[in-house]
Amino acid sequence: MTEEASKPIRRRPGGRAARVRQAVLAATMEVLAEKGVARLGIAEVAARAGVNETTVYRRWGNREKLVLDAMLTWSNESIPVPDTGAVRTDFAAFARALAEYLATPTGRAVARAASLGPDDPELAGAWQTFWQSRLDQVGVIVGRAVERGELPADTDTALALELLCSPLQTRSLLGHRPIEPDLPERLADTLLDGLRTGADDRPPGSQGGGPV
Incomplete structure (x- = not known):
């Protein structure tokens, strides 16, 4: 094994997981703005974010936690x-x-x-x-x-x-x-x-x- 190959892989901060989270939260706010919270569905959010529904469920669990995370993140930033x-x-x-x-x-x-x-x-x-x-x-x-x-x-x-x-x-x-x-x-x-x-x-x- 070469010295180069033995070096640990350095992952860039804010990698794929951060990008997925950002995309899903942005999509959540889009749907929320267009349709309101009562008509917000995880399937549509996932499609807009370009991820699988299972990815959303695995990270947030349900629609309520997703909406809450999106609202708090958006408000804290804005x-x-x-x-x-x-x-x-x-x-x-x-x-x-x-x-x-x-x-x-x-x-x-x-x-x-x-x-x-x-x-x-x-x-x-x-x-x-x-x-x-x-x-x-x-x-x-x-x-x-x-x-x-x-x-x-x-x-x-x-x-x-x-x-x-x-x-x-x-x-x-x-x-x-x-x-x-x-x-x-x-x-x-x-x-x-x-x-x-x-x-x-x-x-x-x-x-x-x-x-x-």
Whole structure:
């Protein structure tokens, strides 16, 4: 055996398995955007990705896990959680990324599918897991703000993020008003004014947090 032949085979990082995963998740998002979650089938996803159905089942097990993985991966890449050092700019940056996502056909379609919700209990569970996972990820914005003394310790994280995101989702889905370029900053300011005013209006000793 030659010295060259005895060398271990070095596989390039992100080889075939990574390419297959990327292709399947991209195909899942395509079908989701075109047909909605209720009509998404693994056979069609596999065909679009250029892989066998067995490959999809072997890796993800079922449709619910596939949808969940695709949604979380797509959201993490398209709407990353910012860390600018200040809660206002974190809120504004996240809102801007969401607005840009909702301006894409896939973003609008996914938001529409999420607003309707699937009738299938198992798919509904996947959606719930997705929303909770994203809340846990994005909630660090509020957690960091509390540690810095920018927000009170009892700030309702879920409510704060709903108030930040809902106007963008409403405008995107209903289309009755455009998303102006400065809207993310205005939403961040309005949200912070409300959170801080609410903290100031509470009885003394009820906040439990540092100075705002």
